[in-house]
Amino acid sequence: YKNNNAIALSLTAALLVGSSSGFAATTWKIAGGDSEGSSQHAFGLKFVEQLEANTDSEFSGQLFMSSQLGSEQDTVVEAGLGTLDFSILAINNVTPFSPTVGVFTLPYVIQSLEEAELLTQGEVGAELVENTVNDAGVRIVGWAYTGFRVLTNSKQPIETLEDLQQVIVRVPKNEIMIDTYKAWGGNPTPMAWSETFTALQQGVVDGQDNPYVTVDAMKFDTVQKYVTNIRYIFSIEPLIMSESVYQAQTPEIQQAIIAAGKVATKHSAEFLTANEARIKQQLIEKGMVINDPANGEKEWIEKATTAVWPKHYDSIGGKDKLNRILRLLGRDEV
Ligand code: MLT
Numbered sequence: 001y002k003n004n005n006a007i008a009l010s011l012t013a014a015l016l017v018g019s020s021s022g023f024a025a026t027t028w029k030i031a032g033g034d035s036e037g038s039s040q041h042a043f044g045l046k047f048v049e050q051l052e053a054n055t056d057s058e059f060s061g062q063l064f065m066s067s068q069l070g071s072e073q074d075t076v077v078e079a080g081l082g083t084l085d086f087s088i089l090a091i092n093n094v095t096p097f098s099p100t101v102g103v104f105t106l107p108y109v110i111q112s113l114e115e116a117e118l119l120t121q122g123e124v125g126a127e128l129v130e131n132t133v134n135d136a137g138v139r140i141v142g143w144a145y146t147g148f149r150v151l152t153n154s155k156q157p158i159e160t161l162e163d164l165q166q167v168i169v170r171v172p173k174n175e176i177m178i179d180t181y182k183a184w185g186g187n188p189t190p191m192a193w194s195e196t197f198t199a200l201q202q203g204v205v206d207g208q209d210n211p212y213v214t215v216d217a218m219k220f221d222t223v224q225k226y227v228t229n230i231r232y233i234f235s236i237e238p239l240i241m242s243e244s245v246y247q248a249q250t251p252e253i254q255q256a257i258i259a260a261g262k263v264a265t266k267h268s269a270e271f272l273t274a275n276e277a278r279i280k281q282q283l284i285e286k287g288m289v290i291n292d293p294a295n296g297e298k299e300w301i302e303k304a305t306t307a308v309w310p311k312h313y314d315s316i317g318g319k320d321k322l323n324r325i326l327r328l329l330g331r332d333e334v
Pocket of ligand 1: 033034072089092093192193209210214237
């Protein structure tokens with residue numbers, strides 16, 4: 001009887017593991033800085049779906065959106081320590097822990113979704129995966145794409161750099177972005193993403209920048225009125241995994257994770273293409289007023305590239321590295 005009982009028990013366990021109805025043997029925690037409906041959320045849902053499909057539901061993930069598990073920068077530390085499994089966050093919040101990823105935040109380098117895909121999914125992306133493993137103990141296993149970060153504020157339309165001086169802008173705790181606003185003559189106030197909505201609501205700061213999709217998902221239209229269509233950073237938002245958790249998996253499961261990340265990456269590009277224009281229109285209907293920067297953004301581009309690029313050559317891994325990227329993008333070298 002003992003043996004029969006043991007067999008019955010292990011059969012039940014096998015059935016539970018094999019079921020796709022939420023009985024995964026392992027459910028990983030996945031943090032997300034943005035709210036539901038964001039590009040991070042769309043990416044996360046697809047990743048979990050694929051992870052379950054690739055592992056016969058032995059592994060799943062639970063999404064904790066809206067910075068429930070801490071600020072985006074805190075989640076990098078947690079994942080590095082192995083106390084958090086995954087996090088989906090903007091690349092600018094990885095930079096303080098692995099400076100070479102800053103190359104994706106250098107103003108006016110990436111100028112389209114296609115360029116973002118080319119760089120993240122090619123040789124440059126592979127190098128950055130290696131660097132973040134070594135520097136921060138986290139592995140990038142997928143990339144979400146969220147579009148250009150546009151400038152929003154509650155006070156007035158902004159078209160020129162003179163206009164910009166009239167507002168206080170929250171920026172991420174990211175040296176490249178802080179330096180960019182300084183080069184523009186602006187008033188950057190570094191602050192965690194998780195504190196930004198409240199700071200805007202209470203008027204501690206007047207504005208911030210993030211993509212249309214994020215502005216909408218985070219309901220910033222309820223606390224912001226004006227938008228300036230700057231295109232200084234195309235927002236790339238990787239899924240990072242704790243390297244110690246990754247290394248504890250079998251090669252098959254590691255493969256399943258990477259494959260799920262690839263599908264979610266492709267899905268993210270499709271999500272952006274399908275939704276960005278509609279979301280922008282929706283924000284106009286909700287009362288947001290959108291302006292283009294004066295002069296085709298010329299002054300904004302000149303000030304940012306001449307002051308910020310040279311200052312950050314070293315942190316991003318050298319001027320040669322930037323030139324390699326510019327060549328890949330078919331642009332003039334510096
Ligand atoms: C930030 O502004 O800190 C991030 O880009 C926010 C985000 O992850 O959407």
